[in-house]
Amino acid sequence: MDVIVQAAALLADPYVILVMVAASIYGLAVGSVPGLTATMAVALIIPITFFMDPIPALAAVMSLSAMAIFAGDLPGALLRIPGTPASAAYADEAYAMTRKGQAGLALGVGLVCSSIGGLVGAVVLIAAAPWLARIALQFSSYEKFWLACLGLLAAIAVSQRSWMKGFLSLLLGLTIAQIGLDPVSGLMRFTFGFSDLAGGLGFIPVLIGFFAVPELLRYALGRGPTPTVKSQPARRLFSGVGRELVRQRGGIARGSVIGTVIGSIPGAGADIAAYVSYAVARRLSPRRDRFGTGVPDGIASASAANNSSIGGALVPATVFGIPGDSLTAIIIGVLFLKGLNPGPTVFLVNPELITAVFLAFLLANVMIVPFGFAAIAGFQYVLRVPRSVLMPVILGFCMVGAFAVENTVFAILTMAAMGLVAFVLEENDYPLAPAILGLVIGPMLEENLLLSLTRARGNLFAFVERPVSMGLAIVVIGLCLVPLALFLARRLRHSDGRS
Amino acid sequence: MSITRVTAIACGLGAASVLALAPAGAQAEWPERPVTIIVPAGAGGGTDATGRLLALGLEEQFGQPFNVVNQGQGGGVVGFTSITTAEPDGYTLGVIYNFAHYRPMGQGDFDVDDMTPIAQYNFDPAGFNVPSDSQWETISQALDDIKADPGAYNIACGGGCGGSWPIALATLLREWDVDLSEVQMISGQGAAAALQEMVAGGFDVVPSSVPEAGPLIESGLVDGLAVFGTERLEAFPDIPTLQEETGLDLELGAWRGLVGPAGLPDDIAAQLSAAMEEIYNSEAFQTAMTSRGFGLRWRDAEDFETFMLSEQDSVRQLISTLGF
Numbered sequence: 001m002d003v004i005v006q007a008a009a010l011l012a013d014p015y016v017i018l019v020m021v022a023a024s025i026y027g028l029a030v031g032s033v034p035g036l037t038a039t040m041a042v043a044l045i046i047p048i049t050f051f052m053d054p055i056p057a058l059a060a061v062m063s064l065s066a067m068a069i070f071a072g073d074l075p076g077a078l079l080r081i082p083g084t085p086a087s088a089a090y091a092d093e094a095y096a097m098t099r100k101g102q103a104g105l106a107l108g109v110g111l112v113c114s115s116i117g118g119l120v121g122a123v124v125l126i127a128a129a130p131w132l133a134r135i136a137l138q139f140s141s142y143e144k145f146w147l148a149c150l151g152l153l154a155a156i157a158v159s160q161r162s163w164m165k166g167f168l169s170l171l172l173g174l175t176i177a178q179i180g181l182d183p184v185s186g187l188m189r190f191t192f193g194f195s196d197l198a199g200g201l202g203f204i205p206v207l208i209g210f211f212a213v214p215e216l217l218r219y220a221l222g223r224g225p226t227p228t229v230k231s232q233p234a235r236r237l238f239s240g241v242g243r244e245l246v247r248q249r250g251g252i253a254r255g256s257v258i259g260t261v262i263g264s265i266p267g268a269g270a271d272i273a274a275y276v277s278y279a280v281a282r283r284l285s286p287r288r289d290r291f292g293t294g295v296p297d298g299i300a301s302a303s304a305a306n307n308s309s310i311g312g313a314l315v316p317a318t319v320f321g322i323p324g325d326s327l328t329a330i331i332i333g334v335l336f337l338k339g340l341n342p343g344p345t346v347f348l349v350n351p352e353l354i355t356a357v358f359l360a361f362l363l364a365n366v367m368i369v370p371f372g373f374a375a376i377a378g379f380q381y382v383l384r385v386p387r388s389v390l391m392p393v394i395l396g397f398c399m400v401g402a403f404a405v406e407n408t409v410f411a412i413l414t415m416a417a418m419g420l421v422a423f424v425l426e427e428n429d430y431p432l433a434p435a436i437l438g439l440v441i442g443p444m445l446e447e448n449l450l451l452s453l454t455r456a457r458g459n460l461f462a463f464v465e466r467p468v469s470m471g472l473a474i475v476v477i478g479l480c481l482v483p484l485a486l487f488l489a490r491r492l493r494h495s496d497g498r499s
Numbered sequence: 500m501s502i503t504r505v506t507a508i509a510c511g512l513g514a515a516s517v518l519a520l521a522p523a524g525a526q527a528e529w530p531e532r533p534v535t536i537i538v539p540a541g542a543g544g545g546t547d548a549t550g551r552l553l554a555l556g557l558e559e560q561f562g563q564p565f566n567v568v569n570q571g572q573g574g575g576v577v578g579f580t581s582i583t584t585a586e587p588d589g590y591t592l593g594v595i596y597n598f599a600h601y602r603p604m605g606q607g608d609f610d611v612d613d614m615t616p617i618a619q620y621n622f623d624p625a626g627f628n629v630p631s632d633s634q635w636e637t638i639s640q641a642l643d644d645i646k647a648d649p650g651a652y653n654i655a656c657g658g659g660c661g662g663s664w665p666i667a668l669a670t671l672l673r674e675w676d677v678d679l680s681e682v683q684m685i686s687g688q689g690a691a692a693a694l695q696e697m698v699a700g701g702f703d704v705v706p707s708s709v710p711e712a713g714p715l716i717e718s719g720l721v722d723g724l725a726v727f728g729t730e731r732l733e734a735f736p737d738i739p740t741l742q743e744e745t746g747l748d749l750e751l752g753a754w755r756g757l758v759g760p761a762g763l764p765d766d767i768a769a770q771l772s773a774a775m776e777e778i779y780n781s782e783a784f785q786t787a788m789t790s791r792g793f794g795l796r797w798r799d800a801e802d803f804e805t806f807m808l809s810e811q812d813s814v815r816q817l818i819s820t821l822g823f
Contacts (some may be wrong), residue, residue: 043542043569047551050787113806137720140699179657181573181606183688188606195580198606199572266695321714322691326541328692333548338711343714407568408577447688454685455653455701 004126007355012365016056020360021475022368023060024067028375031071034081034208034394034401039326046334053081054338058357061334063364065327069270069307070114070368074379075108079394081212082479085203086270086306088436089278091211096294103380104237109244109296110303111372113252117304118365120256121263121311126320126358130347133319136264141448141455142463146472147265148445151272154279155434166434169425173438174445176201182446183447197411205402205415206439212398213419214426219391237377248300258307263312268323270313271440275433277305311361318342318354319342527640527697529589529767533564535587536757537593539578541571545708545793550594552787556778557771565592571781576607583613587731590659592617592771596755599807599814600661611811615763618775619756621788622796624728625667626709626738627685630697631722638725638744642675649681652703657690661818663753664690667727669817670751679820694721701756708753708812709735710792727751734792756794756803772800 010016023045030041041064049057072083081370090110097106112242124132139147155170156163179190180200191197245252255277262273281301282291291298314331316322321342333340335357346354382390402415422432457463464470540546547569554565562569570578579601595614601607603751627638635641645652656665665684672679687693690707697705698720705712710730715721716735729750731740740786742748757775759768778784779797786797798806 039542046548047555077635101547122606137695137698140696140701143699181576184687195576195607197575198576200576202572216699266692316695319714320695320718320720322695329544330542333791337796340791344718407570408572408581444591451685451687451696451701454683474546 003351003355004359006352007359010055010352010356011059011359013055014286016059016360019052019056019060020063020367022174023064024364024371027064027067028071028371031068031083032074032375032379034075034083034212034397035085036401036404037204038065038072039330040405041068042327046330049126049334050337052338054340054353055356057338057362058331058334058340059360059364059497061331062357063367064213065310065331066118066121066307066361066364066368067311067371070111070372070498071375073107073110073303074375077110078103078211078379078383080215081208081394081398084270084306086209086274086309087434088207088211088271089274089433090302092431092433093292093294093296093298096292097296097299098383100294102294103383104376105240105244106294106296106299107376108241108373109248110299111369111376112241112245113248113255113300113303114307114367114372115229115368116252117256117259117306117308118311118368119329119362120304121260121308121313121314122358122362122365124260124308125314125361126355127313129315129358130319130344131398133315136266136316137320137322138468139265140466140469141451142466142469143472144265144268144444145448145452145463146469147262147268147272148441148448149476150472150479151276151437151441152445153476154275155437157281162429165383165430169430169432170434170438172425173435174442175438176206176435177439178446179440183443183450186392196408201414202402202406202411203439204405205411206418207436208402209415209418210397210422210432210436212394213415214423216391216395216398217419219387236382238373244296244300248297251285251297251301252304254280254284255301255304256308258301259308260312262305263309264314264315266316266322268444270309272444273305273309273312274302275437278302314358314361318346318357319344339354369375502588529770530561530563533566533589534561534589535591535681536565537568537578537582537591538567538569539571539575539582539593540569542569544571545791546596546755548791549788549793552784553594553620553757553775553778556781556784557774560774560777566646566800572786574606576601579607582758583609583760585760587760587764589759589763589767589771590758592757594600594755595758596644597663597666597810597814599811600659600666600818603815603818604659604661606661611804611807613761614758615761615768616800616807617757617759617768617771618779618800619754619796619798619803619806620775620779621755621793622728622750622752623708623710623754624726624732624750624752624795625664625706626712626723626727627668628694628697628705628707628712628716628721628723629703629726630700631720633703633722635724638741641724642672642745645672645682646675646677652683653683653701654684654687655690655693655697655702655705656684657693657705657707658686658688660684660686660821661814664708664755666817667751667753667812668704668706669821670745670813671727671749673817673820674747674749675745679817680822682821684821697721708792709738713792728794732794754806756798768800 030036072087076082076087076091077098080095082088082091094106155166180198182189258277259273262268278298281298282288285297287295313328317328317332323332332342340346399412402411464473538550551567554567557565585591599775601634621770629635680812690711693705709726712721725741726738727741
C-alpha cells in the first residue's frame with residue numbers, strides 16, 4: 001500500500017499532469033486520422049521523451065497510447081474507416097448505428113467501455129503482474145496454434161448474414177496474408193519477383209482500402225446511404241448511454257477479462273481480443289439476430305476488450321521484457337532508456353517507479369472519458385460538412401495514412417486495389433470483417449503450426465499432449481462439432497417424421 | 500506532390516520539435532533540404548532507436564532535418580532495396596545491419612558494392628541462451644553434445660535463419676566442426692518470441708543479444724552460457740566470453756552502420772564521415788547508446804567496407820553449407 005501512495009505522489013506533480021494532458025490531445029489527434037496508428041504516434045514522441053524525467057516520459061507514452069487506441073473508434077463509427085485494426089471488428093456495427101442517427105450512443109458506449117476495460121487491465125497489472133506473467137510465459141506454439149484457431153471461429157460470428165460467404169471472405173484474407181516472405185522458411189511467396197511484395201500487402205493499407213474506398217466509390221456512384229446527424233446539444237447526443245451501460249454490464253465484464261487474458265499472451269493482442277469478445281458477445285446476446293443492424297452489445301464488449309488488452313500486454317513486457325505487440329515493444333525501449341530495465345528486479349529495486357507507470361496508465365484510462373466526450377461532440381460536426389467536400393478530403397487522408405505507415409508509394413496502390421476488391425465483394429453481400437480477421441490471424445496461425453510441426457518432427461499428437469493445449473483443442477473441436485451434430489440431429493428427426 | 504509534403508509533415512512531427520532545440524549549423528552547399536534516413540526495420544526496434552539517435556546528432560551537425568523513414572517490410576528487404584537503388588545525391592541515406600544473407604537466400608538483390616560505406620557505430624555480441632533447467636552448465640558441454648547428435652536439439656533462429664544471431668551461432672558451430680546440414684534450426688518472429696517459446700519448453704538454445712535476454716536471465720528462467728565478444732559485458736559480468744570457455748578467438752554478433760547508395764559524391768561522404776565521428780565521440784550519444792544496452796564500436800568508412808566484404812564471403816559460404 002505504501003508503494004501505491006509513494007507512486008501516486010510521484011504522479012501528483014503539475015508538470016506530469018500537464019504532460020499527460022498534452023500527450024492525450026496529441027494521441028486523440030493522431031488516432032482519429034485513419035492510418036496513423038497508436039504505434040506511430042508513440043514512435044514519433046520518443047525523441048521528445050529523451051529530454052524528460054522517467055515519470056513524465058512514461059506517463060506521456062501511457063496516456064498517448066490509451067487515447068490513440070480509443071480515437072481509432074471515431075472515424076470507424078462516423079465514416080466507417082476504422083482507425084486501428086482493433087476497431088475493425090465492430091466498425092460496421094457502429095456505422096450502422098450512425099446511419100440510424102445513434103452516433104452519440106455508439107461512441108458514448110464505446111468510450112465508457114474502453115475506459116472500464118482499460119481500468120480493469122490496469123488494476124490487474126498493478127495487482128498481479130509478476131504472477132500472471134509466469135502463466136502467460138508458459139504458452140508455447142501449440143497453445144498459440146489452438147488460440148489462433150479459436151480466433152478463426154470468430155469469423156462466423158462477424159459474418160452477419162451468410163456464414164458461407166463469411167467463410168469465403170475469411171479464406172480470401174488468409175490468402176492475402178500469405179503474400180511475401182514465408183514466416184518459417186523465409187521463401188518468397190506470390191511476389192512475382194517484385195521486391196515491393198516481399199513484405200506482403202501492408203496491413204493498414206489493406207484495412208483502409210477495404211473499409212474506406214468502397215464507401216467513397218458508393219458515394220461517387222450515387223448509391224451511398226447518407227448518415228443522418230441532427231445537430232444536438234452534448235447532453236442529448238449521449239442520451240441513453242447510461243441505460244445502455246447498465247444493460248451491457250455482463251458483456252463489459254466479459255470483454256475486459258477476455259482482453260486482459262489474450263493481451264497478456266505474447267503474440268496475441270488487441271485485434272484478436274476484440275474479435276473474440278465480439279463473437280462471444282454475439283453468441284450470448286439476447287439480441288443476436290439483430291447484430292449487424294446497429295445494436296451496441298458487440299461494441300461494448302469489444303471496446304472493453306481492446307483497451308484492457310494493453311494492460312494485459314504490459315504484463316510480460318514489464319516482467320520479462322517480452323513485447324506482446326509493436327506498441328509494447330516501443331514502451332520497453334522507453335523503459336530501458338529511462339533506466340527502468342524490465343525484469344523481476346524492477347519490482348524489487350524501484351517498486352514505486354514502476355507502480356507510478358502503471359498508475360499513469362490507470363489515470364490515462366480515466367482521462368479518456370472527459371477527453372473522449374469532448375472529441376465526440378466536436379467530431380460529429382465532421383458529418384455536417386457537405387459530402388462533396390468531405391469525401392475528397394477523406395480520400396486524401398486515406399492516401400496519406402496508407403503512405404505514412406509503409407513509406408512506399410506501393411502502399412497507396414495496394415489501398416486502391418484492395419478497395420476495388422472490397423467494393424465488388426460488398427456489392428455481392430460478402431462481409432469484410434472475416435477477411436480482416438484472416439489477415440490478422442493468418443501469420444500467427446501459420447507460424448505456430450509450422451513451428452510446432454518442425455519441433456515435434458511431424459508428430460501430430462504433440463498438439464494435444466500439454467494440458468492447456470489439450471483443453472484449448474477440446475474447446476475448438478467442440479465448437480466445430482457441436483453445431484454440426486445439432487444440425488445432423490435435426491435433419492435425422494426431420495426425416496424420421498416424414499417416414 | 501502534395502502527398503509527399505503532407506507525409507513529410509506527419510513524419511517530421513517528432514523531428515521538428517527536436518529541431519527547434521538544435522542550434523542552426525553552418526549552411527554548406529549540401530544539405531540544402533531535409534535528408535531522409537531509411538531504416539530497414541519497424542518503428543520501435545533497436546535499429547530504429549539507434550537510427551533516430553543518429554538523426555538527432557546529424558541534425559545538430561548539419562542544421563537540416565534528418566527524417567527517419569521506417570521500411571521494415573519483408574524482414575528489411577524493402578528498406579535495403581530502397582537504400583541501394585536511391586539517387587546518390589546525399590539526400591537518401593540508410594542505417595543498415597547484417598545483410599549478407601539476403602542474396603544467397605534469394606530474398607534480395609543487393610550487396611556491399613551497391614552502397615557507399617560511411618561508418619559503423621555499433622556492435623552487439625551474440626549470447627548463447629539455454630533454459631535454466633537445461634542439462635548444460637557450460638557452452639563447451641552444449642557444443643560437444645550438439646556435435647555428437649546434431650539433429651537432436653531444437654535451435655531457434657529468432658527471426659529468419661539468415662539473421663545476425665543464428666549466423667553467429669552457425670559460424671561457431673562450423674568452427675566446432677559440427678555437421679551443419681544435420682542441425683535443426685527453426686525460424687520464427689524475433690528473438691523475444693523465441694526466448695518466450697524456450698521458457699515454455701519449445702527450444703534448447705536461443706541465440707540473441709544479451710540485454711534482450713537480460714530480464715529472463717535475472718529472473719532465473721534462462722541461463723546465459725557465453726557472450727561471443729572479446730570481453731565480458733559490463734552489465735552482465737557473470738557471463739563468460741567465448742574465448743574463456745572454449746579458447747576460440749571469435750567475435751560474432753550484430754552490427755549497425757550508416758551508408759549511402761553506391762556512387763555518393765566523395766565530398767558528401769567525407770562530410771558525413773567526419774560528422775559521424777564527432778557524433779560517435781559525443782557524450783550524449785555514448786550515454787544514450789549505453790543506457791539502452793547497445794554496444795559501441797567505431798569503424799571508419801574504409802575499415803567498415805573491408806569488414807562488410809569479409810563478412811559477405813563468410814556468410815555466403817555458411818549459407819550454402821547450411822542448405823537454406
